[in-house]
Amino acid sequence: MNVERDLHMTRGDGEHSYASNSRLQEKSILKTRPVLHKAVVAAAHACLSLSSGPGGAMVVADLGCSSGPNTLLVVSEVIKAVADCCRHEQQLAAGGQPQHVQFFLNDLPGNDFNLVFQSLELIRKLAAKDGLEEPLLPPYYVAGLPGSFYTRLFPDRTVHLFHSSYCLMWRSKVPDELAAGAVLNEGHMYIWETTPPAVVALYRTQFQEDLSLFLRLRHRELVTGGHMVLTLVGRKSKDVLRGELSYTWGLLAQALQSLLKEGRVEKEKLDSFNLPFYAPSLDEVRDVIARSQAFDVTHFQLFDSNWDPHDDDDDDDAEMKMEEEDAVQSGVNVAMSIRAAIGPLIARHFGEHILDDLFELYAKNVAVHLQKVKTRYPVIVVSLQAK
Ligand SMILES: C[S@@+](CC[C@H](N)C(=O)[O-])C[C@H]1O[C@@H](n2cnc3c(N)ncnc32)[C@H](O)[C@@H]1O
Structure with a gap:
């Protein structure tokens, strides 16, 4: 698997698309809105204090923007926060000019940038919902930026704010030893109860290398005092073999094993499918x-999110079980959400023809x-300021 080439969410806006099945991620963007707004205000201040005169645009990049309403929701949230900041603090650049905002929407090249x-019109519609019409909005510009966020994306010291939601659990690659073809995690695509410690270590090391590379790259690109808000799916369970995401992927592996028994999936294909993914604990993040020594942490939080995107019950009883009828509907909803991703x-690995049956089995397993x-899902939110 070549992550840069192969990884993308389901394109378009059809039944199975990411655009139509990203309510889970939307809820996370809405939940972290106050953290983002604070970072926008701080980044706007950094921009004003650094710009030498009127016309210095605030540069904002959403990394792993994907396609669909969430992409534009993030843009509209930033625009709204800049508008608020300008209104309440009269933070206008010299000459009475409003703060211009230059947006870069980044994702891997396979992303549906066309959608x-x-x-883009949705940005204005979302802002208008909150009473922010044209004259109140800062002038903004939106550009696409294809490329991996595990590579350089911007020149030195040119970005005021990075945002990334639901992306940093994706690894830059499958760990080399797994990708080389040895069967080290038989029948599974991610860390599971039977996964050997050596394989867990491979995933963990890949995560540490990726995140420290990401922080190094972004630090070079951020202006001094620039900000970054990162939200990713993590792990609460102390036992890495029984992490919450291990069940998400373990149940999908079990659905593939069922297809293997029916002779519809080859064993060699199943054993060679390994996810470029790692759900870290808070401490690992x-x-x-801390080791990067490049950022001050201004916010660190973990919240839980139901697997079912349409289940808004946020009762914190972690051991709660679901009734059969509710669980069946939730299984279908979870399967739609995971399939879109x-x-x-x-x-690409098994062939498109297995998708319908695979996710039907998966819905039942869930x-x-x-x-x-x-x-x-434990969701980790971090807000950082560049030193
Ligand atoms: C679950 S989606 C989240 C999309 C959006 N941020 C949201 O909250 O709805 C994860 C996105 O991260 C992107 N992604 C994963 N690894 C990436 C990388 N190395 N560089 C850029 N984008 C990446 C994927 O292509 C995908 O679009």
Whole structure:
């Protein structure tokens, strides 16, 4: 698997697309809005204090923007925060000019950038919902930026704010030893109860290398005092073999194993499918940030999110089980959400023809699991300021 080439969410705006199945990620963007707004205000101040005269645009980049309404929701949230900042603090650049905002929407080249560009009008509509019409909005410009965020994306010291939501659990590559073809994690695509410690270490090391590279690159690109808001799916369970995401992917591996028994998937294909993914604990994230010595942490938080994007019950009872009827519907909803994200990688490796049956089996596996324990995604939110 070549992550830069192969990884993308399901394109378009059809039934199985990411655009139509990203409510889970939308909820996270909405939940972290106050953190983003604070960072926008701080970044706007950094921009004003650094710019030598009128016309210095504030540069903002959303890394792993994907396609669909969430992409434009992030843009509109930033625009709204800049507008608020200008209004309340009369932070106008010299000459009474409003703060211009230059946006870069980044994702891997396979992302459906066309869909994003075709729906830019949504930015204004979302802002208007909050009473912010044209004269109140700062002038803004939107550009696409294809490329991996594990490479350089900008010249030195040119960006005021980076935002990235639901992306940094994706690795830059499958760890080399797994990608080389040895069967080290038989029948599984991610860390599972039976995964050997050596394989766990490979994933963990890949995560540490990727995140420290990401921080080094972004630090070069940020202006002094620039900000970064990062949200990623992580792990609460102390036992790495039973991490919450291990169940998400373990149940999908079990669905593939069922297809293997029916002779519809080859064993060699199953054993060679490894996800470029790692869900870190809070401490693992904190350690890499501390070792980078490049950022001050201004906010660190973990919240739980239901697997089912349409389940808005935020009761914190982690051991809660679901009734059968609810679990069956949730299984279907979870399968739609996971298919939108992982469908293209599965299709490339196993063939598109298995997708419908695979995710039907997966929905059933998820329903059975949720009746035993209503596992949730732990979501880590970090806000950083460049030293
Ligand atoms: C689950 S989506 C999240 C999209 C959007 N931020 C949201 O909140 O809805 C994860 C996105 O990260 C992108 N991604 C993963 N690894 C990446 C990388 N190395 N460079 C750029 N984008 C990446 C994927 O292509 C995908 O679009």
